[in-house]
Amino acid sequence: MSFVATQLGFAYGLHDATFQFPRNGLISIAGPNGAGKSTLLGMMAGLRSPYSGSCTYDGKEIRQWPKREFARKVAFLPQSVRMQFPFTVEEVVLMGRTPYASGWFQTAEDRSAVEDAMTTTDTLAFRARDFRSLSGGEAQRVILASALTQRPEALLLDEPATHLDLRHQLALYKLLGELSKSLLVVAVTHDLNLALRFSHRVMVLEDGRVAADGTAEEVLNPALIARVFGVQATLHGTWMSYEG
Amino acid sequence: MKGSVLLSAAVLVAVLIAAPLAGSSHIELGRAFAGVSPDHEIFFYARLPRVILAMLGGAALSVTGVLFQCMLRDPLAEPYTLGVSSGASVGAVIAICLGWRATGLASLVGAALVLLMVLGMAVEGRRLSSFTLLLTGVTMNSMSFAVILFLHNLASFSQSFAISRWLMGGLESVEYSTLAWLAVVVIGVSALVTANAPQWNLLAVGDDWAASRGISTVRLTTLGYIAGSVLTGLVTSLTGPIGFVGLIVPHALRLKFGADHRVLLPCAFLLGGAFLVACDTLSRTVIAPTEIPVGVLTALCGGPFFLWLLKSRRRSLWL
Numbered sequence: 001m002s003f004v005a006t007q008l009g010f011a012y013g014l015h016d017a018t019f020q021f022p023r024n025g026l027i028s029i030a031g032p033n034g035a036g037k038s039t040l041l042g043m044m045a046g047l048r049s050p051y052s053g054s055c056t057y058d059g060k061e062i063r064q065w066p067k068r069e070f071a072r073k074v075a076f077l078p079q080s081v082r083m084q085f086p087f088t089v090e091e092v093v094l095m096g097r098t099p100y101a102s103g104w105f106q107t108a109e110d111r112s113a114v115e116d117a118m119t120t121t122d123t124l125a126f127r128a129r130d131f132r133s134l135s136g137g138e139a140q141r142v143i144l145a146s147a148l149t150q151r152p153e154a155l156l157l158d159e160p161a162t163h164l165d166l167r168h169q170l171a172l173y174k175l176l177g178e179l180s181k182s183l184l185v186v187a188v189t190h191d192l193n194l195a196l197r198f199s200h201r202v203m204v205l206e207d208g209r210v211a212a213d214g215t216a217e218e219v220l221n222p223a224l225i226a227r228v229f230g231v232q233a234t235l236h237g238t239w240m241s242y243e244g
Numbered sequence: 245m246k247g248s249v250l251l252s253a254a255v256l257v258a259v260l261i262a263a264p265l266a267g268s269s270h271i272e273l274g275r276a277f278a279g280v281s282p283d284h285e286i287f288f289y290a291r292l293p294r295v296i297l298a299m300l301g302g303a304a305l306s307v308t309g310v311l312f313q314c315m316l317r318d319p320l321a322e323p324y325t326l327g328v329s330s331g332a333s334v335g336a337v338i339a340i341c342l343g344w345r346a347t348g349l350a351s352l353v354g355a356a357l358v359l360l361m362v363l364g365m366a367v368e369g370r371r372l373s374s375f376t377l378l379l380t381g382v383t384m385n386s387m388s389f390a391v392i393l394f395l396h397n398l399a400s401f402s403q404s405f406a407i408s409r410w411l412m413g414g415l416e417s418v419e420y421s422t423l424a425w426l427a428v429v430v431i432g433v434s435a436l437v438t439a440n441a442p443q444w445n446l447l448a449v450g451d452d453w454a455a456s457r458g459i460s461t462v463r464l465t466t467l468g469y470i471a472g473s474v475l476t477g478l479v480t481s482l483t484g485p486i487g488f489v490g491l492i493v494p495h496a497l498r499l500k501f502g503a504d505h506r507v508l509l510p511c512a513f514l515l516g517g518a519f520l521v522a523c524d525t526l527s528r529t530v531i532a533p534t535e536i537p538v539g540v541l542t543a544l545c546g547g548p549f550f551l552w553l554l555k556s557r558r559r560s561l562w563l
Contacts, residue, residue: 047452071458078452084317085448085503095446099458104442104506150457
């Protein structure tokens, strides 16, 4: 097991969440606005405290993990980055190496990790560009590259596909699917069709509680979608259509 | 990276050599070192201490500007944003009104009090957010200015003149002993801040960005606030508030060298120092023997230069 949560709660956002996540696979977290998805993801990333109940990674309570060591295990991707300063793409990616840095200068290992991550995410072509000049899709890939240089065991993504066009959404989820063979990928998403198609498991949150948890086919059925989202859904094999 | 730091160092050295030789009366370096009067006195007692003060002041303000803009992720932040310098001003104005001679000491006490009050307000439990820091600092600024206006209103004519002069900011020759401890603190704090340069890079992107990469953001933000406040408070107590340096030097450097704090911080120290020395030299030579307040020159020289930089290599409106 990687993450194990028992009666996990946080302020007004989350109540009694209990689940166990494996060491690999792609897990989607879905649910209406305000259901506690981002809160949960932030807590798993060690960014929200204090929480009630228990949430462990590798058997150790998240608040007890040394931050630096935890950052080598778990990487977090925010929904978007509002960059104020002229960092280059390569500098942004290199920041992922911080949990391994021992000093002021990057090592040969840092450079090779950056090179690998940028190859995987297909971002080498604009490595010298100002991060703020990138399109939404390019920026998202650069942020992913930065997280990959942490060489994490688990990747937590907050609505990674929101700012992407259709082609980039599919490309990103294909890449996540590929990555999820060797590491745990947890992605908050509003796109049930992406969740249905790519994830091994879907967890649906409602009002800060786990409303459903299982394989995509088990969970994303019209009855549950009607109950949680208040939307009439029709399943057409591997995709769904909705009516208000 | 090394290139830009070396270039900055070369510029600073050139400015430091040229500045003490320039002035209303012509002096020669050889005669000054040989102890020939009056070259010796003008060089060592009138000009050199002032040049060193300008160098340390410009360096401290620029480093603080880089730091505060980074921590607050606000391109408009400057050393005076977080309240410490207005605390220093209140201290100085009180000293002037009460007829104390230790204006510098009083302003130092004012700066320290504001530093402690802002920290006390902004630290909740073990959290400290740049947002509360910003709001607390801005509020302290407003309150300090209210106190200054009130005291100014009560002051006599000569006190009122002294208050205006102080608030304008300016460089004067100070004792070498004062310069020595100023140098120790400015260089020490700047070195400490620069040692954390890789972490500032992450904090400049965002709190969560830094925290999810293993950085203790509360510790780092607190360090940045205290370091910047000590630098600004000390310099302000000696020179009064000198505007523009801490706002524009960091932006000009980002335009030229990018956002990496490993380059930005050393260059801010070196070129910020050089910039203020150059402005001060102009301020005492252009219409000598009358002096132009150095704050007027930092804006008048720095402004057009910065606009030119902005135009010639625009990355975006906010650099």
